[in-house]
Amino acid sequence: MVILRYILNFLLSLRTTLWLLGLSLMLMFAGAFVMPGRQEFQQLHSMPMFEWIIKQPLEITWWLWGLIGALAVMAVNTLFCSVESIVKKRKVTQWLLLISPQVIHVGFLFILLAHLLSGLGAYQTTAVAHEGSVLQLSPGNTLLKVNNINIKLDYYGYVSDYSVDIEYLADNKVIDHDTIRPNDPSDKTGLNIIVKDLRAYPAAAVLFQIHSEPGAVWALTGGVLFMLGITTLILLKIKMEK
Amino acid sequence: MTILAISFGLYLFSLWKRPLLYGALALQVGYMVSRGAELGRLPLVGPHDTLVFLTASIAAFAVVFGLNLKDRKNFMNAVAIVAAVFTAFAMTSKQHNSPLPPVLKTFWFELHVVLAFMSYALFGIAAVLGGIFLKEQKNDADGLAYRAVLIGYCLFTLSMVFGGIWAYLAWGTYWMWTPKELWTSILWAYYSFYLHARLRPWWAGKPMAYLGIAGFAVVMFTYLGVSLLMKSSHSF
Numbered sequence: 152m153v154i155l156r157y158i159l160n161f162l163l164s165l166r167t168t169l170w171l172l173g174l175s176l177m178l179m180f181a182g183a184f185v186m187p188g189r190q191e192f193q194q195l196h197s198m199p200m201f202e203w204i205i206k207q208p209l210e211i212t213w214w215l216w217g218l219i220g221a222l223a224v225m226a227v228n229t230l231f232c233s234v235e236s237i238v239k240k241r242k243v244t245q246w247l248l249l250i251s252p253q254v255i256h257v258g259f260l261f262i263l264l265a266h267l268l269s270g271l272g273a274y275q276t277t278a279v280a281h282e283g284s285v286l287q288l289s290p291g292n293t294l295l296k297v298n299n300i301n302i303k304l305d306y307y308g309y310v311s312d313y314s315v316d317i318e319y320l321a322d323n324k325v326i327d328h329d330t331i332r333p334n335d336p337s338d339k340t341g342l343n344i345i346v347k348d349l350r351a352y353p354a355a356a357v358l359f360q361i362h363s364e365p366g367a368v369w370a371l372t373g374g375v376l377f378m379l380g381i382t383t384l385i386l387l388k389i390k391m392e393k
Numbered sequence: 394m395t396i397l398a399i400s401f402g403l404y405l406f407s408l409w410k411r412p413l414l415y416g417a418l419a420l421q422v423g424y425m426v427s428r429g430a431e432l433g434r435l436p437l438v439g440p441h442d443t444l445v446f447l448t449a450s451i452a453a454f455a456v457v458f459g460l461n462l463k464d465r466k467n468f469m470n471a472v473a474i475v476a477a478v479f480t481a482f483a484m485t486s487k488q489h490n491s492p493l494p495p496v497l498k499t500f501w502f503e504l505h506v507v508l509a510f511m512s513y514a515l516f517g518i519a520a521v522l523g524g525i526f527l528k529e530q531k532n533d534a535d536g537l538a539y540r541a542v543l544i545g546y547c548l549f550t551l552s553m554v555f556g557g558i559w560a561y562l563a564w565g566t567y568w569m570w571t572p573k574e575l576w577t578s579i580l581w582a583y584y585s586f587y588l589h590a591r592l593r594p595w596w597a598g599k600p601m602a603y604l605g606i607a608g609f610a611v612v613m614f615t616y617l618g619v620s621l622l623m624k625s626s627h628s629f
Contacts, residue, residue, distance in 0.1 A: 172586040333495035345565040362565035374554035
């Protein structure tokens with residue numbers, strides 16, 4: 152019982168939050184110097200983080216393991232503190248002032264969830280294609296066919312705009328069409344397909360980058376909640392001061 | 394470049410005649426408008442243009458925050474020196490005049506960068522106010538520093554969210570394992586620490602002032618250090 156109370160107090164403490172934030176800062180600071188010097192981190196873009204981390208030596212991943220641990224405890228700490236705050240202050244009249252920091256916390260938790268999901272299932276691959284090329288998208292049996300590659304060059308020969316017309320095929324039937332442009336990827340199959348690079352000569356060619364990001368929706372939800380919470384909090388504080 | 398040289402001089406001379414700081418700020422705003430008209434886009438690419446934008450943002454926020462200080466002389470003087478130093482760096486930095494790659498021609502990029510530099514400017518204001526608090530021990534400087542960090546943190550968060558959306562649309566993922574992303578997270582966690590620490594009495598007063606000053610060092614490394622020294626999508 153004493154141990155349980157100790158754990159509960161630990162998880163409800165703002166001091167715990169500060170220690171965890173401080174620890175996370177130190178670990179990320181260390182990682183910022185370990186990461187640029189090691190080639191192994193280049194592979195981290197093309198496979199799920201958890202799959203990558205278990206294959207790497209501890210000498211380059213210790214800070215990331217430590218960060219994952221600190222963030223896991225911080226998630227529980229955030230949840231406990233938010234619940235306690237709502238329970239303790241539930242009778243206040245300014246409920247928006249009570250809720251907005253908790254909305255920020257929920258946003259933060261969603262962002263952590265997004266990274267967890269992406270860490271477990273995100274991957275990236277590349278493929279070169281020409282007009283008429285057909286690519287197999289995996290997982291599944293959907294095919295991607297490149298119909299047109301339109302490249303606009305400026306006076307100096309730089310690419311100023313482009314569009315790539317594609318269609319998705321399954322069982323030899325066209326199931327969907329799409330056009331990929333700058334900042335306008337194709338995500339009709341659950342995969343996010345962007346144009347990484349293009350070449351106009353000798354024959355038009357395109358380098359696709361194909362991403363799977365299971366955490367993207369959660370990251371967006373978390374980001375929006377965080378923005379809403381903090382904007383509301385600031386507006387309320389300004390209003391109170393006036 | 395002559396306009397920047399004049400604004401540099403005006404910032405320095407504003408130590409004696411404060412209205413000159415407004416003149417320097419007006420000149421820099423004019424300079425950015427003319428650069429924008431010349432380039433046909435927001436001038437926010439590369440160290441030259443971003444330093445000018447950062448300087449003008451610091452000066453503009455200082456005018457607003459200065460109104461809430463009882464004695465603003467030291468604050469405005471410190472801001473004038475910071476603005477002069479950044480203007481000098483901007484003058485020595487190379488201009489980025491070439492056309493933008495298609496992926497940068499989006500309002501997500503503009504929002505991301507504008508909000509990031511406005512937040513950097515507010516963190517700079519908080520650092521200056523922290524210094525003023527340490528020197529003069531006046532509570533209004535401490536309260537204003539907190540306000541600057543809170544608004545700066547909000548803008549920085551918006552910038553990160555917009556940056557994530559843009560990255561997803563442009564590069565297919567909202568998170569890339571590059572030094573810049575990691576340093577941005579360090580900066581965000583640092584100011585999360587600052588805002589939570591303020592809720593505990595132990596940190597009140599001088600420790601908060603020191604945190605605010607150290608925070609701007611993290612800002613400067615995230616902005617210039619990482620962009621100049623490390624390879625990432627944010628390299629200059």
